[in-house]
Amino acid sequence: MLPQKNLEKVFYDVENPLVKVLTDMEFEGIAIDTLALADYSRELELEIKRAEESVYEQAGVRFKLASPKQLGEVLFEKLQLDPKAKKTRTGQYATSEDVLQKLASKHQIVEDILIFRELSKLKSTYVDTLPLLLNKRTNRVHTSYNQAVAVTGRLSSNNPNLQNIPIRTERGREIRKAFIPRNEEYVLLSADYSQIELRIIAAISEDEQMIDAFRKGIDIHAATAAKVYNVELDAVTTEMRRNAKSVNFGIIYGVSAFGLSENLGISRTEAKTLIDNYFAQYPSIKKYMDDKIAFAQRNGYVQTMLGRKRWLKDINSSNAVVRGYAERNAINMPIQGTAADMIKLAMIAIHKAFKEQNLRSRMLLQVHDELVFDAHRSELEIIKPLILDCMRNALPLSVPIEAELGTGENWLQAH
DNA sequence: TCTCTCACG
């Protein structure tokens, strides 16, 4: 059935050879500094207690703070923080982070709730759990990679998920420090693609404006800001760049003025102007989006550069909400999926080269646009260019593909 | 087992 469904490349060039790469990575596992995590757990415990007691004092009542249901009742019935409080699909008060952020000016209590949320998430999901998952024989943590879960062609990781280890906050970064090399002879090495999805949309859409920016090697978000705000590159402000960056991300997901305005905290009118300017400056990107939707309407699926397909049964739905969702999938999947194809090809090439050269270094983790290695110190000067080369040339496009690489005594330092 | 929330790219 593979030739008939035009899936020979995806199967023979990507998924099948990837099996051995993934089993080797799962078998290797990664070392964890459990002593550091135990210390950190005690520290978090104290801060969580402090935030929790402060919440009860300000609320004038003790309740289960980790229960969104109880928290909603305290915030919106007892304390009356928002007479127009939104409810979720099931009639509970919404208490998600963005809802709480908007209440922060109304009451001091919100700050402590957010601290409690952040720290308890880190403690229960990572700090206290990872040490329990060390394999008794290897003393390392072994994830599983799923090749047939994500509809776009990405991998997913579970038991434990090592693709969502914290990095965005100061407290979260402490956890990355606990991922360490196997012994003193090794360092941790991380290599990641730079703006891979934007480069792919530039290449697939053949947008001359965006391709030109990448070829010149200029900061793509700044270049976009200069275009949508119609100023010189050196006149781009921090805020302009931040907004342009959001639009660039939004484009990959199938932007709406509503989504962009929520993301940036600007009015819907301003968001619409930004998007209109964007499409005027990058006309082929707009055409790409329209073409992908039209293709899906005619064929019932969209595909990546290698022919990996995602079926979109709702693309012609009469329900506008359902149809809109399918339309955004039609825009996003070929981009996200082509990036997934590319890093999988790079992994296969790196694995093969390591084996042929009998190297002691090992590929350990994949996090969508990043690869993490146990790198033997004596092999660094061989593997650095090898890894970068394989990543850059895995799937040649009409734009340059860039990857960055770092090493260190833990995963955070390697970034 | 479902819901809500939140960790990542």
Next chain:
DNA sequence: ACGTACGTGAGAGAC
């Protein structure tokens, strides 16, 4: 008036 940016996995609470 409605619902609204893509893809995942996991913990706590509630039932």
